[in-house]
Amino acid sequence: MRKLYHHILSPFCRKVRISLAEKGLQCDLISEDLSSRNPAFLTINPSGEIPVLIEGEGNTIPEHNVICEYLEEAYPDPSLLGKDLNDRVEVRRLTRWFDEKFAREVTSGLLIEKVIKSLRYSGTPNSVTIRTSKAFLREHLQYLEWLIVRRRWLAGDIFSYADISAASQISVIDYLGDVPWDKFPDAKDWYMRIKSRPSFRSILHDRQTGIIPPPYYSELDF
Amino acid sequence: MRKLYHHILSPFCRKVRISLAEKGLQCDLISEDLSSRNPAFLTINPSGEIPVLIEGEGNTIPEHNVICEYLEEAYPDPSLLGKDLNDRVEVRRLTRWFDEKFAREVTSGLLIEKVIKSLRYSGTPNSVTIRTSKAFLREHLQYLEWLIVRRRWLAGDIFSYADISAASQISVIDYLGDVPWDKFPDAKDWYMRIKSRPSFRSILHDRQTGIIPPPYYSELDF
Incomplete structure (x- = not known):
């Protein structure tokens, strides 16, 4: 049977699961x-x-982007990259945007301050980092809204790795209760569509001991 | 005509040029x-x-990995990813290794301390960062040697993006005179083979005003 080494609050693991x-x-x-x-790992x-x-068959495939490129080549249907050359550029561009820029500017700081410090009992959360991450989050949600009012899905007509990467990052922040949904109705509408996909279901039901998500976190209509 | 926005000492730009x-x-x-x-950019x-x-025709393709995946799809011959599914996993795995882990642990610190501070006249280089980056460099060169004594090229039989990514990072550090080649003869042999490729020639002749590489930097037999 296929196996995935993961952590339920890693956005990159969520991306692969979805x-x-x-x-x-x-x-x-x-x-x-x-x-x-972990040395064994x-x-x-x-x-x-x-x-x-x-x-x-035992082949090991590490790293979320390597895995996603592999999945597209080994199991091309349904495509999560698109068929047209330029469409694939746009999917990969936005996938990178959320995997790297969004992760670095938003998710990483919130995960360190609110999750890793709590799991390790090491220090109180740094309020400046949290505030900065939330300010960046608002900028990214603005960009997401700019895209989604112009397109069916983030990178164009098809549901793609761009949507999966964005939703994976945002879902972790939503677990922490930090997404100001009331200020971003178009982003919220897009995220509701994502939440209702069967591929997202198990993500919404996972819980990390000691860190409780807000009640609306797993509701499809929130 | 095709255009590339670049900087001569960016390893990611070198990767795309090669x-x-x-x-x-x-x-x-x-x-x-x-x-x-730059706001215009x-x-x-x-x-x-x-x-x-x-x-x-005006299509814009940003980001080194997006560009390289695009180039492989638009101009498949010669392949820089390989044809076999597992070979492609190994090429992408090592490409990521050098683009991300090596860049973060080695190149980024040396570029900031030795190039960016110098170009901006902002502060003296931090010797702790330089020492740490060089210690990581030795670990990465050990790993590179472990690979290259077992394989023709880094990821296997074909010259691939893995070699290009590794050589792009290392060539920037070599420009700064920081590669201890005498300690790593197998890595040196591999890098000599890379330097002799016509695709590498223009890289070796670029110069950054105010930062002079060591004399052996552009010699094919060093």
Whole structure:
């Protein structure tokens, strides 16, 4: 059976779980640490990072983007990249935007301050980092709204890795109760469409011990 | 004519220049700033990052990995990813390793301390950062040697994006005179093979005003 090493609050692991489900692929989930380096895990992935996918025949595929490119090549239907060359550029551009820029400016700071410090009992959250991350979040939601009022999905006509990457990041922040949905109705409408997809269901029901999401987190109509 | 917005000391821009040359594609180079955000450039790429490729018909392709995936799809011959599914996983895994882990642990610190501070006349280099980056460099060169004594090229039998990404990072550090080649003969042998490729020639002849590379930097036999 296919296996995925993951952590429920890692946006990059969520991205792979949703992608697998969109392609109709089952997998067993194995919990790994969100940030520390477990020596046994380094033998599976020398970079020490999750997610790592192990295919049924034992092939190891590390790193969320490597996994997603692999999934598209090994299981092309349904496509999450699109068929047209320029469409694929736009999907990959926005995927990178959320995986790198959004993650660096928003998710990473909130995860460190609100999750990692809490799980390790190490220090109180830094309010400046939290405030800065939230300010960046508003800028990114503005950009997301700019895109989504012009297009059916973030990168164009098809539901793609761009939507999956954006929703994976945002869903982690939503778990922490930090998304100001009332200020961003178009982003909210897009996220409601994502939440109602079967591929998103298991994500919404996972819970991290000691960190409770707001009541609307798993509601489809919120 | 195809255009590339770049900076001569950006490893990610070098990666795209080498990739274009390996695929036999000509382009005009347009110099951009290495790190600050030129407002006119933000209209070309809203993330503000170089490289950006503009195709002859005007299509804009930002971000080194998006560009490289695009080049492989638009100009598949010669392939820089390989044909076999598992080979492509290994090429992409190592490409990420050098683009992200190596860049974060080694190149980024050395570029900030030795290039960006110098170009901006802002502060003296931090010797702790330089020492840490060099320690990481030795670890990465060990890993590179571990790979290259087992394989013809870094990811396997074919010259690939993995070699291009690694050589792009290392060539910038070599420009700064920071690669301890005498300690890593197998890595040196691999880099000599890279330097002798026609795609690498223009990289070796570029010079940044005010920052002079060591004499061996552009020699093929060093």
